[in-house]
Amino acid sequence: xxxxxxxxADNNLIKMFSRICLILLFIFxxxxxxxxxxxxxxxxxxxDGTNVTLPIEGAVITITSxxxxxxxxxxxxxxxxxxxxxxxxxYKIRVEMGGYKPAEKSGVAIAANxxxxxxFYLSGDSYTTDEIDIISExxxxxxxxxxxxxxxxxxxxxKTLPGAGEDVLxxxxxxxxxxxxxxxxxxxxxxxxxxxxxxxxxDDVEIFNxxxxxxxxxxxxxxxxxxxxxxxxxFPSRYGDRLSAVLDVTNKEGNRSRNITG
Numbered sequence: 274x275x276x277x278x279x280x281x282a283d284n285n286l287i288k289m290f291s292r293i294c295l296i297l298l299f300i301f302x303x304x305x306x307x308x309x310x311x312x313x314x315x316x317x318x319x320x321d322g323t324n325v326t327l328p329i330e331g332a333v334i335t336i337t338s339x340x341x342x343x344x345x346x347x348x349x350x351x352x353x354x355x356x357x358x359x360x361x362x363x364y365k366i367r368v369e370m371g372g373y374k375p376a377e378k379s380g381v382a383i384a385a386n387x388x389x390x391x392x393f394y395l396s397g398d399s400y401t402t403d404e405i406d407i408i409s410e411x412x413x414x415x416x417x418x419x420x421x422x423x424x425x426x427x428x429x430x431x432k433t434l435p436g437a438g439e440d441v442l443x444x445x446x447x448x449x450x451x452x453x454x455x456x457x458x459x460x461x462x463x464x465x466x467x468x469x470x471x472x473x474x475x476d477d478v479e480i481f482n483x484x485x486x487x488x489x490x491x492x493x494x495x496x497x498x499x500x501x502x503x504x505x506x507x508f509p510s511r512y513g514d515r516l517s518a519v520l521d522v523t524n525k526e527g528n529r530s531r532n533i534t535g
Contacts, residue, residue: 328352
């Protein structure tokens with residue numbers, strides 16, 4: 274019994290001694306690594322050619338050795354940056370920020386237990402492009418067209434207008450004085466009148482219900498239309514007794530010279 278107790282105590286002492294050795298080894302190696310590394314710090318500021326202006330936040334600082342990437346950091350709100358635990362050696366430091374010309378310094382030596390201060394000053398970068406021509410086609414109403422308050426929307430615009438979903442009625446909601454009852458409806462509210470006070474015709478035929486999916490989309494396909502006209506007031510008597518507006522949609526003419534066989 275006594276021998277078993279002695280053996281048990283010896284095992285516990287061995288385990289405790291092993292744990293103490295591991296802890297001491299960890300502390301020693303950590304301190305040794307910290308003593309064998311350096312630190313790079315400084316500030317990143319803008320430079321207008323005459324004097325330093327404002328600190329730059331978010332500039333990317335990269336440290337490379339030859340073609341190998343080593344360390345990276347970003348500047349703070351006040352333009353400062355700190356990169357710790359850098360192995361001793363000679364590096365190339367590069368600073369990049371959108372809208373500024375990159376700056377770099379080669380042959381920067383960082384020694385063990387050394388804190389090297391390195392400030393960078395970035396100058397603004399200008400971008401030049403070739404000449405850009407913006408061409409607009411203005412809608413011209415025919416002389417014999419007596420309709421007033423006429424607004425024309427090309428089918429191509431209906432397809433490319435952001436947020437319209439290639440829907441004709443939703444595209445018309447971007448015009449002045451035209452809106453929708455809510456965000457989920459394609460119905461038209463023109464100058465405060467209700468959707469039921471609008472007249473919608475396609476190829477001179479009145480469309481009583483041009484809405485689909487409970488009013489979320491319209492039945493008109495921009496690919497098949499040649500003209501979209503919205504008359505918001507003063508429309509001729511041939512359109513009837515509607516109080517608000519008239520939407521006149523015209524389809525493309527088919528090709529009569531080609532026959533489809535199958």
